[in-house]
Amino acid sequence: MSDTVSIRIDGKEVRAKTGSSVLAAAREAGVYIPVLCSHPDLPDIRATRPSEFVFRGSEMLGGGPVPEKAKGCELCLVEVEGRGVVTSCNIPVEEGLSVLTDTPAVKEQRSRNLVPILANHPHACLTCAQQEGCTREPCSASVPVDERCCVKFGKCELQRVANFIGVRPETPKYRPRGLPVLKDGPLFLRDFNLCVNCARCVRACTGLREVGALGYVHKDGERAVGLARAPSPGDSDCRFCGACVEVCPTGALLDRESWTETTKMDVLVPCRKACPVGTDVPEYVRLISAGRDDEAIEVIRERALLPLVLGFICLRPCEAACRRGEVNEPVAICELKRHAALRDRKGWRAKIRPAADTGRTVAVVGSGPAGLSAAFLLRLKGHSVAVLESEPRTGGVLDWGIPSFRLPRKALEDDLAQLTEGLEIRNLVKVGEDVALDALAEKFDAVLLATGLPRSRRLEIGGTELRGVHWGLDFLRQFNAGKAPALGKRVVVIGGGNVAVDVARAAARSGAEEVMMACLECRDAMPASASEIEEALEDGVEIMPSWGPKLVSGEDGRVGAVELVECTRVLDGRGRFDPAFNEDNTTILDADSVIFAVGQDADLSYISTSTGIRTGRSSIEVDLGQMTARPGIFAAGDIAGQPGSAVEAIASGRRAASSIDKYLGGDGNVDFQLWTRVLADRRLRRAEGFAGRRRHRTRKRKDRSGGVARDSEPAGIPCDGKEAAAEAARCLQCDLRLSICGNPSPPEKWHPFTPEEIEKAPSAEGVIVLLDEKKETIRISGVQDIRKALRAELGKGKARFFHFEEDRMYTKKESELLQQYMARHGKMPGGGDEEDELF
Numbered sequence: 001m002s003d004t005v006s007i008r009i010d011g012k013e014v015r016a017k018t019g020s021s022v023l024a025a026a027r028e029a030g031v032y033i034p035v036l037c038s039h040p041d042l043p044d045i046r047a048t049r050p051s052e053f054v055f056r057g058s059e060m061l062g063g064g065p066v067p068e069k070a071k072g073c074e075l076c077l078v079e080v081e082g083r084g085v086v087t088s089c090n091i092p093v094e095e096g097l098s099v100l101t102d103t104p105a106v107k108e109q110r111s112r113n114l115v116p117i118l119a120n121h122p123h124a125c126l127t128c129a130q131q132e133g134c135t136r137e138p139c140s141a142s143v144p145v146d147e148r149c150c151v152k153f154g155k156c157e158l159q160r161v162a163n164f165i166g167v168r169p170e171t172p173k174y175r176p177r178g179l180p181v182l183k184d185g186p187l188f189l190r191d192f193n194l195c196v197n198c199a200r201c202v203r204a205c206t207g208l209r210e211v212g213a214l215g216y217v218h219k220d221g222e223r224a225v226g227l228a229r230a231p232s233p234g235d236s237d238c239r240f241c242g243a244c245v246e247v248c249p250t251g252a253l254l255d256r257e258s259w260t261e262t263t264k265m266d267v268l269v270p271c272r273k274a275c276p277v278g279t280d281v282p283e284y285v286r287l288i289s290a291g292r293d294d295e296a297i298e299v300i301r302e303r304a305l306l307p308l309v310l311g312f313i314c315l316r317p318c319e320a321a322c323r324r325g326e327v328n329e330p331v332a333i334c335e336l337k338r339h340a341a342l343r344d345r346k347g348w349r350a351k352i353r354p355a356a357d358t359g360r361t362v363a364v365v366g367s368g369p370a371g372l373s374a375a376f377l378l379r380l381k382g383h384s385v386a387v388l389e390s391e392p393r394t395g396g397v398l399d400w401g402i403p404s405f406r407l408p409r410k411a412l413e414d415d416l417a418q419l420t421e422g423l424e425i426r427n428l429v430k431v432g433e434d435v436a437l438d439a440l441a442e443k444f445d446a447v448l449l450a451t452g453l454p455r456s457r458r459l460e461i462g463g464t465e466l467r468g469v470h471w472g473l474d475f476l477r478q479f480n481a482g483k484a485p486a487l488g489k490r491v492v493v494i495g496g497g498n499v500a501v502d503v504a505r506a507a508a509r510s511g512a513e514e515v516m517m518a519c520l521e522c523r524d525a526m527p528a529s530a531s532e533i534e535e536a537l538e539d540g541v542e543i544m545p546s547w548g549p550k551l552v553s554g555e556d557g558r559v560g561a562v563e564l565v566e567c568t569r570v571l572d573g574r575g576r577f578d579p580a581f582n583e584d585n586t587t588i589l590d591a592d593s594v595i596f597a598v599g600q601d602a603d604l605s606y607i608s609t610s611t612g613i614r615t616g617r618s619s620i621e622v623d624l625g626q627m628t629a630r631p632g633i634f635a636a637g638d639i640a641g642q643p644g645s646a647v648e649a650i651a652s653g654r655r656a657a658s659s660i661d662k663y664l665g666g667d668g669n670v671d672f673q674l675w676t677r678v679l680a681d682r683r684l685r686r687a688e689g690f691a692g693r694r695r696h697r698t699r700k701r702k703d704r705s706g707g708v709a710r711d712s713e714p715a716g717i718p719c720d721g722k723e724a725a726a727e728a729a730r731c732l733q734c735d736l737r738l739s740i741c742g743n744p745s746p747p748e749k750w751h752p753f754t755p756e757e758i759e760k761a762p763s764a765e766g767v768i769v770l771l772d773e774k775k776e777t778i779r780i781s782g783v784q785d786i787r788k789a790l791r792a793e794l795g796k797g798k799a800r801f802f803h804f805e806e807d808r809m810y811t812k813k814e815s816e817l818l819q820q821y822m823a824r825h826g827k828m829p830g831g832g833d834e835e836d837e838l839f
Helices: 022-028 104-119 157-165 200-208 243-247 264-268 270-274 281-289 293-301 307-313 317-321 333-342 347-351 369-380 409-420 437-443 472-480 498-508 530-538 646-663 721-728 734-739 786-793 810-825
Strands: 004-009 012-017 053-056 059-062 077-080 084-087 098-100 188-191 214-219 222-227 253-255 361-365 384-389 424-427 446-449 469-471 490-494 514-519 542-545 547-555 558-571 577-590 593-596 633-635 766-771 777-783 801-806
Touching (some): 077 104, 084 104, 200 214, 200 243, 243 253, 264 270, 270 734, 281 293, 333 721, 369 446, 369 646, 437 446, 446 646, 472 498, 490 498, 498 514, 498 530, 498 593, 514 547, 530 542, 547 593, 766 786, 777 786
Parallel strands (some): 384 424, 446 633, 490 593, 514 542
Antiparallel strands (some): 053 059, 077 084, 766 801
16 A cells, blocks of 8 residues: 555645545645644544533533534635535545635635634734734724734734635624633633634643643533643643643633744743753753753753853752743752763763864963863864963862862862863963963964953952951962961851852851851842852851941951941942942941952953953953954953853853854854754653642751751752652753644745746835745835835845735835734844834
8 A cells, every 4th residue: 555645736736645634735735724723733623532521710611412523613624526615634635636725615615614713702803904013002993902802913823814714794793701811820821712612722731742631521512621620720730831822823822921933932941041051951851850861961061061060059040040930949950960960971972073173273361161161162173272271270260269068179170171181271371471462362373361350359448458357269269278267256258249158158167156248238139149048048157138348447457346337229220339328327246357258350460552452340342252352362251241150151151162263264153962852752741749849959968966067068969860850850841842833824925036026016006025035024115116126126135035015005004014023023024123123
């Protein structure tokens, strides 16, 4: 038996898969047939069994009699030779079958079948002559709000289908039904008034995901969709994957956070967007849940070049964005990264090889996360790289600035070993003293400056010259070298950032019996990460928010106390640092030592005026490609004014490496692949109690007294394989939604952008729309003469297709089409995003 049969669709011969439907064959052939209930990723509606009951909010609907023959939307009509007008979704292809999709009889019956669908759905906007580009508010026709189309207007599948079929004049006016509107649940909104009972959401939940949180019953001769087990999604064991929202053809199911086609991935998979290096978080979490740690670390290493380091000290922006957090608590993504990195057996090393030697040379000044990341990537591109480091050890701030109770030395050394292989590392070389920057620029084809912010920012208040006053970064250098100064019993740390927290925790390990940390910010606005603050509290650090230093005092040249003043404001109305104080409210703390950790500054002494490089107070000015004002010299990380976490430094290093590679004649693509992705299993299956599963709680090492251990190692105990798999299984797998395809849209009215097609256009007023080779709109313009305007554009730019609409009020039509495009794509045609361009 042959795998295919030959049929004719609209006179064109088509090879169709044996056993497929006429509708599927038409889709494969690119022939549009309108549908609502059918979807290429979902089982047929007739194959889905009804539930005993469903919930719509607190209302429970019991099922009525099941019709002998369940009906679909019946919009996918075609005319089959010898059979007449039939639904194409359930007619199997046969050899020699002849199908017509656009006959008068087909059009007539489709429009009749659309009437009962629209009768129970707001549709006033679909018959409005001004619907294109309309924002619904205000309504020029004064249609009541509950009779207008919903917020999906302009991006609605039902709207596209109705416009293609045509709304019959006798379609009854919509009467609001007063059905439940559910707005209280996480992530999604549900309005049953907008439901057309196509049951796509049910089939996505039961057939595609095999979860079964949604169902339908027959009520008064119609389907009624709702939750299948309980009034709330969580109690119905919803997996919150969003598949139901993705396939809904109306606004009955919506995401709480709106998106356009341009922003869809960023909004729906925010953990990946929030990660500065763009790590594929859902993929590696999914692999960990399956116990595939070796593959998970490959996914991580493709983007996060220091995975062990980040597993211990990352500030976790991905977790702040995690959609699971709206259900109860975010996934412990950083903990999972650390789990995979600790179990790394280095199998990925066999998959990574540098490109052929290019003969180009690069000097990287600084071996912190930004510099080493750039050096590693540039070496992979085939360039020869020398790393110059002023310290005796490699690692920059990771080595001298991060205490081992946060970042174990072994973890750092392991990560550094993977990045430095094949690099020339020159320690104890200080640019500006041992070698001039100008000399480096002469010797190397490109130079990257990644020297960070190694100096503590000084405060000019009285008493800072006293013995017992220390500066944060200097103190951390001494502590990490095993040479911490004697601090005495009472230590006050000034500052509220992560460096201040590190200083306070280090002081608690340096013999201090009492450590207090005073900062300008209120408790909720402290710049330190919440997890770091929690660990400081566990170490016994007392936090005093909303206090600033006024004076350090003492006797015989040594610190005895610090006076603090109440801080009433840190930022002004424009968000600028401009603290204000209540001078009537002060307090004095006895102190044996005061350590200031109120910011960091760069050491720019190696940059002379002869280099031509422009600098600010603590940074080097760079362009978008991170090149300085002097060609061939680039900057990355803190010194380039980039945000100051390790993962952001790695991201900055990646950008710099890309720019340097382009500057040296490469393509600028510094990405590499270790893990070959395959389509993930779409079946999530039911997981009882999924919504209530709590986040993994890191177990703490204990000291002899039973308290949290306060020594030179991190207090947190890494999770084991079982704990990691359980935590990873909490992931919503938001990215799976992106693999759901959609129904084809009605055919566009575009024409090939050729002289022959242009001559067929009218010499009339109207709007022309130009598209590139991917059929993406690049221009929408109102013109006085369509044919003349098209002739003028021929051969000028990237246009490969066009269509037009005649309209004497062409400027108004242009504005409507531009607004419609903006609503759909979130940007102007051709990539602009300024709404001012509309006017």
